[in-house]
Amino acid sequence: MKASDHVYPLHRWGAFAQLTADEQSFIAELASNETTRRAGATIRSEEDAVTGIYLLIEGWVTSSITLRSGARLIQKVHLPGDVLGATSMVLSKAADTLTAVTEVTFAFVSLERLRSIFSERPRLAALITFAAQAERLAVVDALVVKGRANAKEQLAYLIFDLHTRLTFLGAVKDDRFDLPLTQELIADLSGLTAVHVNRTLGALRADGLIEQKGRELHILDVDALRRLSPMSPRQLKYEATWLPSPL
Amino acid sequence: MKASDHVYPLHRWGAFAQLTADEQSFIAELASNETTRRAGATIRSEEDAVTGIYLLIEGWVTSSITLRSGARLIQKVHLPGDVLGATSMVLSKAADTLTAVTEVTFAFVSLERLRSIFSERPRLAALITFAAQAERLAVVDALVVKGRANAKEQLAYLIFDLHTRLTFLGAVKDDRFDLPLTQELIADLSGLTAVHVNRTLGALRADGLIEQKGRELHILDVDALRRLSPMSPRQLKYEATWLPSPL
DNA sequence: CGCGCGCTTGACCAGACTCAACTGTTGTGG
DNA sequence: CCACAACAGTTGAGTCTGGTCAAGCGCGCG
Numbered sequence: 001m002k003a004s005d006h007v008y009p010l011h012r013w014g015a016f017a018q019l020t021a022d023e024q025s026f027i028a029e030l031a032s033n034e035t036t037r038r039a040g041a042t043i044r045s046e047e048d049a050v051t052g053i054y055l056l057i058e059g060w061v062t063s064s065i066t067l068r069s070g071a072r073l074i075q076k077v078h079l080p081g082d083v084l085g086a087t088s089m090v091l092s093k094a095a096d097t098l099t100a101v102t103e104v105t106f107a108f109v110s111l112e113r114l115r116s117i118f119s120e121r122p123r124l125a126a127l128i129t130f131a132a133q134a135e136r137l138a139v140v141d142a143l144v145v146k147g148r149a150n151a152k153e154q155l156a157y158l159i160f161d162l163h164t165r166l167t168f169l170g171a172v173k174d175d176r177f178d179l180p181l182t183q184e185l186i187a188d189l190s191g192l193t194a195v196h197v198n199r200t201l202g203a204l205r206a207d208g209l210i211e212q213k214g215r216e217l218h219i220l221d222v223d224a225l226r227r228l229s230p231m232s233p234r235q236l237k238y239e240a241t242w243l244p245s246p247l
Numbered sequence: 248m249k250a251s252d253h254v255y256p257l258h259r260w261g262a263f264a265q266l267t268a269d270e271q272s273f274i275a276e277l278a279s280n281e282t283t284r285r286a287g288a289t290i291r292s293e294e295d296a297v298t299g300i301y302l303l304i305e306g307w308v309t310s311s312i313t314l315r316s317g318a319r320l321i322q323k324v325h326l327p328g329d330v331l332g333a334t335s336m337v338l339s340k341a342a343d344t345l346t347a348v349t350e351v352t353f354a355f356v357s358l359e360r361l362r363s364i365f366s367e368r369p370r371l372a373a374l375i376t377f378a379a380q381a382e383r384l385a386v387v388d389a390l391v392v393k394g395r396a397n398a399k400e401q402l403a404y405l406i407f408d409l410h411t412r413l414t415f416l417g418a419v420k421d422d423r424f425d426l427p428l429t430q431e432l433i434a435d436l437s438g439l440t441a442v443h444v445n446r447t448l449g450a451l452r453a454d455g456l457i458e459q460k461g462r463e464l465h466i467l468d469v470d471a472l473r474r475l476s477p478m479s480p481r482q483l484k485y486e487a488t489w490l491p492s493p494l
Numbered sequence: 495c496g497c498g499c500g501c502t503t504g505a506c507c508a509g510a511c512t513c514a515a516c517t518g519t520t521g522t523g524g
Numbered sequence: 525c526c527a528c529a530a531c532a533g534t535t536g537a538g539t540c541t542g543g544t545c546a547a548g549c550g551c552g553c554g
Contacts, residue, residue, distance in 0.1 A: 065387065065388070065391045067391060067392075067395055067477040067478055068477060068478060069395075069477060071395035071396075071477075073390065073391040073394045075387050075390060075391065087380050087384045087387065089377070089380055090263065090377050090380045090381045090384065090484055091481060091482070091483065091484050092482075092484045095384055095387070095481065096387075111489045112489055114489070115373075115489040115490065115491060118370075118372060118373045118376075118491050119369050122365045122366050122372065123365075125365060125369065125372055125373070125376070126362075126365045126372070128376060129365075129375060129379060130336070130337050132376060132380055132383060133333060133334050133336055133337045133379055134337045135383060136334050136379060136382060136383035136386060137338075137342055139383060140334065140343075141312070142390055143393060143438075144312045144322065146393050146394055146438065147393055147437075147438025148320050148438060150509070150510090151509075151510070182531090182532060183532070184531095184532080184533095190394075191394025191395060193510075193511055193512080194532090194533090195510090195512080195513095196509090196510055198532095198533065198534060198535085199510090199534090200510095202534085230315055230316060230318075231314055231315060234337075234342065235338070235339075236337050236338065237337055237339045242358045242361070242362040243362065243365075244362060244365050244366045397542090398541075398542070429499090429500060430500070431500075439542075439543090440542075440543055440544080441500090441501090442502090442503090442542090442543075442544080442545095443541090443542055443543070445500095445501065445502060445503085446502090446503090446542090447542095449502085449503095
């Protein structure tokens with residue numbers, strides 16, 4: 001498959017406002033500087049110098065953080081359309097390690113380039129801030145779930161979240177989607193152990209909520225999963241009227 | 248004490264760049280619209296319509312989220328200088344409940360006012376985005392600690408974090424500071440139960456790491472606490488050279 | 495003075511972790 | 525094309541951290 005077969009999805013930018021044709025082509029141009037990496041590759045490590053951010057065009061990427069003890073937690077799995085590495089823009093050394101789960105295609109945007117957006121395109125700058133807040137909210141929700149829900153509820157939430165996000169990308173058919181995460185990755189993502197993830201997924205299967213065939217995950221009872229999940233994904237506000245007007 | 252005795256601390260805005268005198272007075276003007284609430288008061292509830300954000304001038308405020316089950320988690324305790332309720336700007340109904348822990352003074356900033364900042368003051372807009380990323384990073388760190396550290400390590404991290412943030416405000420003397428949080432609030436903040444917080448704080452006391460007299464917390468062995476804490480607070484990058492230049 | 499809230503403690507329970515062994519699948523080099 | 529290594533998933537037994545329930549204590553405040 002040629003790189004040009006991938007298109008950077010704009011749904012994360014367009015969630016809050018209708019993008020003008022000019023804005024769309026501006027962002028498309030930002031994402032034109034494509035790079036491809038194979039599954040398992042490290043895109044950027046913790047402690048690496050921060051020189052810019054990344055736009056994920058195709059594939060799944062984990063953003064993980066390692067504690068002094070060596071324990072690791074995956075802060076989030078990124079899907080196409082996501083902005084990667086943005087939190088580290090306030091640091092001189094990156095906070096998180098970006099690792100390709102599948103083969104991935106992404107574009108690099110330098111900090112200088114970002115600067116020009118703030119000076120020249122206030123509306124896009126506001127959208128970037130919005131996206132940052134939306135991401136922050138997602139982390140807060142994950143924290144609340146981690147702090148106050150049991151393993152089964154946590155995994156229900158995780159599956160429900162992926163289902164929602166993948167639906168935006170058109171990657172869900174009949175409540176089935178490809179799940180390229182191993183149980184070990186799911187463990188690092190949920191803060192559980194791989195063994196317990198295995199048992200808990202088994203319990204969800206036994207309850208008739210999900211079914212797995214190879215890498216495909218099939219949600220058999222979306223409503224029951226939603227009821228089990230301790231919270232629902234947020235409904236982002238569409239078309240914030242107070243945004244700066246397009247140039 | 249008159250409201251005018253309080254000054255909105257600028258350290259959160261000035262963390263990334265030297266503020267010009269003009270910018271300082273602009274922000275001071277933003278914070279001029281003061282309101283005071285007594286301890287225990289709710290400043291804004293989850294589900295309330297979002298009309299703006301808040302600048303915390305004096306006192307401690309919790310930002311909590313309630314799950315469908317009724318369980319509650321405090322996402323963060325805000326200290327003077329913090330921007331409150333910013334995540335909710337991407338929603339039509341607030342995500343979190345803001346509750347005064349002590350008597351508090353804060354200023355309200357409408358969304359319209361925020362809009363004008365993006366159009367007219369790109370440098371401040373960039374600083375707002377930076378602050379949002381710094382906050383996001385703090386939540387990510389909390390998530391990693393919650394996911395991969397035990398109760399003692401979590402509380403060590405929490406105490407260490409408060410120590411660091413209060414030091415910026417000049418509220419720490421000889422590693423002693425006023426801690427207006429009850430053990431129940433600490434439980435909601437750490438995702439533990441109040442009983443277990445009680446025992447774990449007791450263990451930290453028994454280990455000679457901390458000492459408590461009434462509401463005053465005294466860190467006896469800062470180094471040992473730092474070693475116990477699974478990660479250190481982030482060193483934010485000072486003076487990002489790529490910021491838009493002042494107007 | 496007494497009420498209420500926050501702190502403390504004990505006994506017991508359970509959800510999640512650890513360690514370890516085994517199975518099944520994939521992919522790879524001889 | 526087979527043998528085998530490497531990895532992902534599964535299962536069992538035992539342990540332990542943290543939760544639950546319940547009772548008592550102490551202090552500040554009205």
